[in-house]
Amino acid sequence: MGNTFSRFVLVLLALVASGLVLLSQLWSQPAALATASAPPSLVSATLNGKPAYVLYVTRSEDKVLVRCYPGFAPTVAVRPMAGNPGMQEGVLSCISRP
Numbered sequence: 735m736g737n738t739f740s741r742f743v744l745v746l747l748a749l750v751a752s753g754l755v756l757l758s759q760l761w762s763q764p765a766a767l768a769t770a771s772a773p774p775s776l777v778s779a780t781l782n783g784k785p786a787y788v789l790y791v792t793r794s795e796d797k798v799l800v801r802c803y804p805g806f807a808p809t810v811a812v813r814p815m816a817g818n819p820g821m822q823e824g825v826l827s828c829i830s831r832p
Contacts, residue, residue: 774798781825802828 772792779788789798800808806828815821 798826800826800828805831807831 772790774789774791774796777788777790779786791798802808808826809829810824810826812822812824815823
């Protein structure tokens, strides 16, 4: 009895999940119609000779959440972007609190 009930629950969950996926695809707009800038993307790079990741944020409404270990605080250093005069970039890091 328990084995049959477990199978029924698994089949029911699979059907519900499949239905939700299909409905979400029907309600979403096709990517070809999108007119907004691309969403944020994380790209590997080199910073001061060390591996790092660059987060490209292309929309003004995008937000970035930073969490640091206890005893550390997030900080941003703004500087001119190398190779692109007139543009700026920020280096985000966690520094030790005094």
